[in-house]
Amino acid sequence: xxxxxxxPALPRESEDSTxxxxxxxxxxxxxxxxSLLDQVxxxxxxxxxxxxxxxxxxxxxxAATALRLALSPYLPPGFPFLTYFPAIAVTAxxxxxSSGAVxxxxxxxxxxxxxxxxxxxxxxxxxxxxAMGLYVAVVSTEVGLVYIMRRSLRRLAEAEAASREVAxxxxxxxxxxxxxxxxxxxVVASLLQLQKRGVKDPDAAHALEAAVARVNxxxxxNRLLHNPEAQDINFGAFLRAxxxxxxxxxxxxxxxxxxxxxxxxVVTAETAVPLGLVATELLANAIEHGFPDGxxxxxxxxxxxxxxxxxxxxxDDGVGLPPDFDVERTRSLGLMIARQFASQLDxxxxxxxxxxxxxxxxxxxxxxx
Numbered sequence: 246x247x248x249x250x251x252x253p254a255l256p257r258e259s260e261d262s263t264x265x266x267x268x269x270x271x272x273x274x275x276x277x278x279x280s281l282l283d284q285v286x287x288x289x290x291x292x293x294x295x296x297x298x299x300x301x302x303x304x305x306x307x308a309a310t311a312l313r314l315a316l317s318p319y320l321p322p323g324f325p326f327l328t329y330f331p332a333i334a335v336t337a338x339x340x341x342x343s344s345g346a347v348x349x350x351x352x353x354x355x356x357x358x359x360x361x362x363x364x365x366x367x368x369x370x371x372x373x374x375x376a377m378g379l380y381v382a383v384v385s386t387e388v389g390l391v392y393i394m395r396r397s398l399r400r401l402a403e404a405e406a407a408s409r410e411v412a413x414x415x416x417x418x419x420x421x422x423x424x425x426x427x428x429x430x431x432v433v434a435s436l437l438q439l440q441k442r443g444v445k446d447p448d449a450a451h452a453l454e455a456a457v458a459r460v461n462x463x464x465x466x467n468r469l470l471h472n473p474e475a476q477d478i479n480f481g482a483f484l485r486a487x488x489x490x491x492x493x494x495x496x497x498x499x500x501x502x503x504x505x506x507x508x509x510x511v512v513t514a515e516t517a518v519p520l521g522l523v524a525t526e527l528l529a530n531a532i533e534h535g536f537p538d539g540x541x542x543x544x545x546x547x548x549x550x551x552x553x554x555x556x557x558x559x560x561d562d563g564v565g566l567p568p569d570f571d572v573e574r575t576r577s578l579g580l581m582i583a584r585q586f587a588s589q590l591d592x593x594x595x596x597x598x599x600x601x602x603x604x605x606x607x608x609x610x611x612x613x614x
Contacts (some may be wrong), residue, residue: 289398293340301340305332311357312602315359325354325360326380333384337391345391349384357382433460452578478517480555481507481548487521488546489527495532500541507548510555512612519586520557520610523594526583527559527606533564535603543605555610562603572596 309332313325320327329352337345358365436462441453488505492498494510512520523579528546545560572580572594580596587594592610599605 255415255590281331290395290402298340302344302351302579303435305336306348306351306355308332310359313356313360324543325356325376326383329356330383330387334387334391336371337388338395341391342388342395345388349388351379353377353384358546369403399516429512477511477513480512480517481509483517483521484524484546484548487525491525491528492544495529497536498540501532501536501544502542503544507546508550508613510548512552512555512610516610516612517589520555520592520608523583523586523590523592524559525559525607526579527557527596527608530577530579530583531559531561531563531604531606535561537564540564550612551609553612555612557608557610558605560599560603562599562601562606565602566596566598566604570596 284527304520313328316327333345333349333352336348357367357377361368361376407542437453437456441450443563444450444453484507485505488503492501492503524546528544531544535544540563542562545558547558547560549556572584575581584594588610589606590610593607594606594608596604596606
């Protein structure tokens with residue numbers, strides 16, 4: 246393989262369905278299921294019909310009174326409100342504070358008449374008045390606290406709904422922005438391709454072809470970032486989609502085969518774009534200079550995670566490197582671009598003669614833990 250590169254143009258729109266697998270599953274987490282308490286809280290603040298509230302109050306009043314009558318033989322004197330307090334609290338939560346207040350009045354009259362001695366009267370002696378006064382104080386506090394709670398829950402639900410709407414609008418804007426960027430990149434690539442057709446100079450045409458390929462790589466990666474909640478990319482899946490396309494576009498797929506052995510290494514958006522460009526330049530370099538004059542062979546692309554490093558290797562069994570080759574001193578534009586982006590990633594880039602013949606390019610990209 247000689248220093249230099251060829252950048253075969255990659256298909257732009259046809260690979261979208263394949264490339265979507267490159268999004269990290271970590272960014273697709275579903276919303277957590279609500280707990281039972283959360284479901285009760287949501288249900289308690291939902292509007293209910295008048296019929297439901299009246300039915301609930303009537304049924305709860307009858308049930309609480311019947312239970313209190315059933316417990317009378319087993320209770321010592323002085324517990325006239327025992328079953329009414331929980332009934333009022335539950336009613337205030339389920340049917341609203343106004344329903345709780347109505348039930349509290351009914352329970353007040355029932356307890357005063359049925360369970361405060363002398364029974365079946367409305368006694369107005371000091372002990373009875375004190376007991377009924379305490380009942381009013383306790384029930385007022387109970388219903389008031391439930392009212393405050395329901396009001397706070399309602400405001401919280403309104404705030405969450407507003408936040409969801411803001412998040413939905415942000416997502417739509419993000420998708421629209423990414424779509425426009427992708428379309429603009431496709432337009433740029435098309436314009437460069439059209440310009441190439443009118444260029445007679447082989448070197449100029451080659452440079453335009455390389456520029457088209459680079460723009461297509463950026464466009465391909467940009468489409469993977471359409472989901473703002475999934476800003477990590479499965480780079481192994483990206484390579485599985487990109488390498489066959491590059492081989493087909495280069496016109497050597499019939500005589501040179503490409504094998505892709507990759508692990509599902511997840512990288513951030515900031516890492517994916519420069520890493521994708523480096524991988525494309527290295528693959529293009531192997532395609533053009535590893536197999537001149539109709540030579541057949543194989544290119545092996547591997548990606549694995551070793552500790553906190555993503556290790557990319559592109560190996561070919563082609564003609565190999567010149568004796569004096571030095572990746573740090575080469576004037577090949579493609580390798581200079583690869584070296585520049587590798588430096589941006591703080592990733593050592595090496596290209597050396599392979600022990601089995603041909604050449605191998607390696608890049609170790611830190612993943613940050």
